[in-house]
Amino acid sequence: MRVLFLDIDGVLNSTRTRPADPQSLVDWLEPACVTALDAIVAATGAAVVVTSSWRIGRTRDELAAALAARGFRGRVAGVTPDLRAARLGRDDEIEAWLRAEGAGVEAYVIVDDALSLGRLEPRHYRTSPTRGLRADDVEAVATLLRDGS
Secondary structure, eight states: OEEEEEOOTTTTSOTTOOOSSOOSHHHHOOHHHHHHHHHHHHHHOOEEEEOSGGGTTOOHHHHHHHHHHTTOOSOEEEEOOOOGGGTOOHHHHHHHHHHHHOTTOOEEEEEEOOSOOGGGGGGEEEOOTTTOSOGGGHHHHHHHHHTOO
16 A cells, blocks of 8 residues: 655645635645645555644544545545644654554655655655645656655
């Protein structure tokens, strides 16, 4: 199985296009960014695991429904655990998910606008928060997923 660990802010939206009157998570998802995500998943067969702070207080099904409302056709396999109370970072949350749920994961990529993900940096594809994930990012992310863990 291939896994795409997904941040949302700066990946599925950008700082240039904040919604004027957001009512839900769906309002924050830019269709072009979701289309790029969908293309990566279609090309690689990857499942999505949400790492974004948008996962806090939402179920996997709610996150999947929000993505589907913007046209995503892939599978949301889960969310990373919230380890903020232990003062642990996103890299720790991803590693915790891999330990608990990662049996059979042959490759993964982390799509995030963070400057660095520490020891997981080799698997990190950094998006620009001013543009989010775009069509010209698809092949680079897909290549990271195809090239292994």
